[in-house]
Amino acid sequence: MFRRTIDQQANESQPPERVDSVLGAGISWQGEVHGRGGLRIDGSFEGEIKLQGIVVIGSQGRVTCERIVADTVVVAGYVKGDLMARRVEINQTGRVWGNVLTTSFATQEGAFLRGQITMEEELDLGFPEVEQPGDSTPSDEESAASTGSSGEASVG
Secondary structure (H helix, E strand, O other): OOOOOHHHHHHHHOOOOOOOEEEOOOOEEEEEEEEEOOEEEOOEEEEEEEEEEEEEEOOOOEEEEEEEEEEEEEEOOEEEEEEEEEEEEEOOOOEEEOOEEEEEEEEOOOOEEEOOEEEOOOOOOOOOOOOOOOOOOOOHHHHHHHHOOOOOOOOO
16 A cells, blocks of 8 residues: 555656756855756856756846756756756747757747757766665765764855
């Protein structure tokens, strides 16, 4: 009754296609974003993005980076940097200055791209493989908790 089916386990290994985090309009951020999940940028971001999931640059969003790496990238704002994703969409308000490496590409009338598009049959984004149950090792947080140490972070 409470067992997971094979389909449920397969869905967990798929990248998330929903937005979990939002960088709102009027917010500027510099730094790195790494991990698993979805991100929407409606403000200004400068740095590195590598997400196992979806990245949406909203119509007010401005991103400057060397490269965005994600499973899906949807651009409705401005991006200065390369895009590497399994699926890339540039909406009619989207503007991209950079090269695109993808397996699936779509644009709307009015979209702008200054760069090269390279289509591949398969694309390795360099994400770690999803761990199977029983294969996990203690996380950094669990290790820190067992040794009594804690990490610090600063935003600047």
